[in-house]
Amino acid sequence: MDKISWNRREFLSSTALGAALVPILYGCGKGAHAAASTSGKLEALRRNGVQDPNCEWCGARDVPDDVRWKTKLVKDGDAGERMIVEGTVFDPDGVTPAPDILVYIYHTDSEGIYGRKGEHRHGKYRGWMLTGEDGKYSFYTIRPEPYPNRRDPAHVHMTITGLDRKEDWVDSIMFEGDPLLEPRNISEKKGGFRNVIKLTKDSEGILRGTRNLILPEK
Numbered sequence: 001m002d003k004i005s006w007n008r009r010e011f012l013s014s015t016a017l018g019a020a021l022v023p024i025l026y027g028c029g030k031g032a033h034a035a036a037s038t039s040g041k042l043e044a045l046r047r048n049g050v051q052d053p054n055c056e057w058c059g060a061r062d063v064p065d066d067v068r069w070k071t072k073l074v075k076d077g078d079a080g081e082r083m084i085v086e087g088t089v090f091d092p093d094g095v096t097p098a099p100d101i102l103v104y105i106y107h108t109d110s111e112g113i114y115g116r117k118g119e120h121r122h123g124k125y126r127g128w129m130l131t132g133e134d135g136k137y138s139f140y141t142i143r144p145e146p147y148p149n150r151r152d153p154a155h156v157h158m159t160i161t162g163l164d165r166k167e168d169w170v171d172s173i174m175f176e177g178d179p180l181l182e183p184r185n186i187s188e189k190k191g192g193f194r195n196v197i198k199l200t201k202d203s204e205g206i207l208r209g210t211r212n213l214i215l216p217e218k
């Protein structure tokens, strides 16, 4: 794990959850991924997040009320190469898509930095996704840069949380071709698939890659 200084209290949303169990439908039209996100589910996911305020890697407890199966972290004007990573979360059998899994990710900015002054410790590139029936998640961001003056490859941290699963980290996403990659960085231990992914530039110049995950046995 990286060492990140604790520069302010963890942000906890003070927004009251709606009392009514109102499903929110995401996406529309053929092929859209619909997921019903309810306040009850979110409460359970927050409870299953790590609650230790000194935890350096966790973030499920901060999931916002409007979480969807995909998220966009990059804003117009941000420096850095645009990148979309998507994947499917599978049950431990490695075949059945897993719904209602909260995927939390965070990574460094275009200079290899996490939280700057006034930001959350994980910085501005942090996000949450909640899988629907198809188990899919997707995030649109920038390709992170390695830490300054260190030898760690560029990476995206990930945690997964379920309605009956405590938040846990999985192997960070890393990228083929990264000159800082060493054999010790490559893993299939936590996450079920190889953590080093291939990025391919699409017709719009956006880097795209896939990181599927397999949930561990309980």
Ligand SMILES: [Fe+2]
Binding pocket: 001, 002, 155, 157
């Ligand atoms: Fe890191």
